[in-house]
Amino acid sequence: MEKQAPPYAVIYCRVSSQKQKTTGHGLDSQELRCRQHADSLGYKVEAVFPDDVSGGGDFMKRPGMVALLSYLDAQPHKRYVVIFDDLKRFARDTEFHIKLRRAFKVRNARIECLNFKFEDTPEGRFIETILAAQGELEREQNGRQVVQKMQARLMAGYWCFKPCVGLKFAKVEGHGKLLVRNEPLASIVEEALRGFASGRFASTTEVKRFLESQPSYPKEPDGTVHFQRVNDLLTRPIYAGYLDVPEWRIVMQPGKHEPLIDLRTWQAIQDRLKGPPKAPVRKDLSEDFPLRGFVLCDCCGRPMTAGWSTGRNRRFPYYFCQTKGCDERGRSVRKEKIKADFVEILEGMEPSRELFLLVYEMLSDQWNRRLSLANESAEAAKAELRKIDGKVEQLMNRIVRSDSETLVAAYENQIKKLEQERRLLKERSAPSAGPHKEFKETYRTAMEFLANPCKLWASPHIRDKRIVLRLAFSSGLPYSRKRGYRTGEIVKNSLPFRALGFISNRKEGLVELSGIEPLTSCMPCKRSPS
Numbered sequence: 001m002e003k004q005a006p007p008y009a010v011i012y013c014r015v016s017s018q019k020q021k022t023t024g025h026g027l028d029s030q031e032l033r034c035r036q037h038a039d040s041l042g043y044k045v046e047a048v049f050p051d052d053v054s055g056g057g058d059f060m061k062r063p064g065m066v067a068l069l070s071y072l073d074a075q076p077h078k079r080y081v082v083i084f085d086d087l088k089r090f091a092r093d094t095e096f097h098i099k100l101r102r103a104f105k106v107r108n109a110r111i112e113c114l115n116f117k118f119e120d121t122p123e124g125r126f127i128e129t130i131l132a133a134q135g136e137l138e139r140e141q142n143g144r145q146v147v148q149k150m151q152a153r154l155m156a157g158y159w160c161f162k163p164c165v166g167l168k169f170a171k172v173e174g175h176g177k178l179l180v181r182n183e184p185l186a187s188i189v190e191e192a193l194r195g196f197a198s199g200r201f202a203s204t205t206e207v208k209r210f211l212e213s214q215p216s217y218p219k220e221p222d223g224t225v226h227f228q229r230v231n232d233l234l235t236r237p238i239y240a241g242y243l244d245v246p247e248w249r250i251v252m253q254p255g256k257h258e259p260l261i262d263l264r265t266w267q268a269i270q271d272r273l274k275g276p277p278k279a280p281v282r283k284d285l286s287e288d289f290p291l292r293g294f295v296l297c298d299c300c301g302r303p304m305t306a307g308w309s310t311g312r313n314r315r316f317p318y319y320f321c322q323t324k325g326c327d328e329r330g331r332s333v334r335k336e337k338i339k340a341d342f343v344e345i346l347e348g349m350e351p352s353r354e355l356f357l358l359v360y361e362m363l364s365d366q367w368n369r370r371l372s373l374a375n376e377s378a379e380a381a382k383a384e385l386r387k388i389d390g391k392v393e394q395l396m397n398r399i400v401r402s403d404s405e406t407l408v409a410a411y412e413n414q415i416k417k418l419e420q421e422r423r424l425l426k427e428r429s430a431p432s433a434g435p436h437k438e439f440k441e442t443y444r445t446a447m448e449f450l451a452n453p454c455k456l457w458a459s460p461h462i463r464d465k466r467i468v469l470r471l472a473f474s475s476g477l478p479y480s481r482k483r484g485y486r487t488g489e490i491v492k493n494s495l496p497f498r499a500l501g502f503i504s505n506r507k508e509g510l511v512e513l514s515g516i517e518p519l520t521s522c523m524p525c526k527r528s529p530s
Contacts, residue, residue, distance in 0.1 A: 007043060007081050009038045009044060009046065009080065010047050010048070010081075012048075012051075012083070013034065013050050014062070014064065027050050031050075037114055076108075080107075081112055086114065087116045098132075158177070158256055163182070164239070165218065166185040166239070167181065179257035180258070188216070191210075192207050192210055192233065196234060196269055196272065199272075204227065207230050207234070235270070240266035242255055254423075263423055264424060289306035289317065290465040291339070297326060300321065300323045304479070319479075347454055388422050391418055392415055399411045453468055
């Protein structure tokens with residue numbers, strides 16, 4: 001009676017990708033067919049083990065197959081039949097097919113396939129091996145075709161991997177799937193890249209903090225952004241409009257998508273990354289104590305620190321000196337006192353309207369000069385491009401005539417360097433090589449600061465307060481508990497306002513042209529007798 005009892009059955013079904021699982025019905029149809037087979041033979045199905053990964057032929061990389069083998073090991077006293085839909089779902093690799101057959105045999109489990117009948121004969125094993133080899137061949141051919149299509153797509157200027165942060169795929173007429181900006185992440189990434197290139201962020205640590213302060217930027221579960229993610233962000237040329245996949249010999253291929261930054265900005269980022277490391281801004285700068293590290297102790301000249309003092313019912317903020325040997329060490333000053341004195345200084349630094357308009361005109365003239373220089377630079381870049389084209393042609397001719405592999409490799413390296421220089425020159429020679437933004441937008445923060453420093457200081461963001469300190473003062477200001485800020489140090493360290501004050505307080509002025517008589521000779525010392 002025990003021999004005639006129907007064996008227990010488990011079902012194994014597999015699709016090659018997560019997409020086939022979500023958009024198709026492969027797993028459901030396989031399970032239905034396997035259940036019908038089990039019912040027709042009177043098998044009792046105990047469990048179903050699905051897989052939605054390929055594994056590259058290795059069945060131990062498939063979670064469903066690993067769970068199935070563990071299930072058989074946990075119940076060695078039962079006889080099981082493993083049912084699957086097609087031989088290709090078993091293992092599309094000859095070596096792993098044989099290993100998997102052996103693994104089931106050790107566990108005393110029989111396998112049954114709906115589209116193939118296993119026979120324990122020399123002919124049956126031969127046919128089974130041939131079909132397993134055919135499945136392996138098809139898998140490798142499919143992989144090769146996918147790689148070739150992706151390489152061709154990359155050569156045409158289209159990204160075919162997972163989109164980077166700030167970009168997404170969209171169907172564009174005439175292009176198919178094309179990378180486009182993914183807001184608001186695109187603006188965040190662009191600000192991080194331009195900020196590091198311009199020096200606004202002095203180090204990758206400051207870029208990391210900036211990204212962590214953006215609520216919509218993807219982070220780790222603990223709310224941080226790994227340094228590797230930051231480094232990837234700063235080094236990917238895709239943000240400059242170029243595709244780079246060295247393992248497929250795709251090196252700085254111009255892309256069809258709209259870049260977030262130009263190539264010159266990306267190159268400036270790479271130059272800064274290769275340069276000497278810089279210490280980041282202190283992490284303990286917070287909204288509570290924006291003057292920490294800027295206010296100096298009047299006694300020792302070292303930066304004062306800050307902290308909270310716990311009282312009976314609440315906490316109180318203080319600034320104090322911690323320098324060893326200082327007479328003022330440990331003596332605190334209320335935060336409200338230092339803050340009020342500093343706001344009073346900013347209120348006294350507000351320039352007159354006439355002086356503000358003068359500065360506005362000066363910056364506008366400088367902007368127009370920058371546009372003129374950009375046009376001249378574009379013409380010079382075109383001339384350099386012609387020279388580089390000639391050098392590349394010479395090197396190509398040398399490669400054709402050379403039989404030495406060493407010389408050919410050296411010539412190819414020179415051509416790669418020239419190609420990189422050519423890309424930079426092309427951007428310089430383009431009509432859009434000038435400023436990216438309008439004058440008002442570019443100098444908006446600076447003009448708002450000059451017009452009213454207190455307005456920018458009142459911003460809730462710590463970075464705006466730090467901008468005020470950088471723009472208004474060349475170094476920290478000494479502060480005395482009894483006398484407050486030093487007046488002489490304020491005048492000495494307030495860089496832009498000292499320059500503006502020099503302009504506004506000068507006694508001499510421009511003489512009208514009508515008040516100057518013409519010279520009577522080429523000698524400048526002689527004038528008319530009258």
